[in-house]
Amino acid sequence: MQFGDVLRGLLEETEITQKQLAAELNLLPATLGRYIRNEREPDIETIKRIAKYFHVSTDYLLDFQSGRTFSHIEDEVLRIFRSMTSEQQVIYVEQGKAVVRLNQKEKEAKSS
Known part of the structure; x- marks a missing residue:
């Protein structure tokens, strides 16, 4: 699964709109939309802010599993x-x- 797919899933689970998340993270809505459509990848600081916002690990956001799954x-x-x-x-x-x-x-x- 790609980053945008994971992010889309989190938005759906939490019933938060793209516009709300963009405002919370101080991102342009268009930039967030590109992340969700997998057209662009966020920098590491943005990934960390998104992970903190949703209370998930960066590994979860990046669909990375090391060691025990x-x-x-x-x-x-x-x-x-x-x-x-x-x-x-x-x-x-x-x-x-x-x-x-x-x-x-x-x-x-x-x-x-």
Whole structure:
């Protein structure tokens, strides 16, 4: 997948318009449109600003995977987690732990 495809997906997921993103990042709307259409590639500083804005890694934006690769669902969980406040992250982790404990109890009950 190319950079513009990833960026388009993030815009759709977050329901942010190109115009809104361009204003937030101090980019010309036409320049952002070229990125999305894969007609032009942003410089590294712009890539970093876009990654920070969407709470994703630059590797995610560039569709680069090194070492261990994550499944789509793992990427989604990480993206959601990074978009939360610190307080929301603590709650999210505690809820995840509760689900794991519940699953473990169910497994133990079935094997007994």
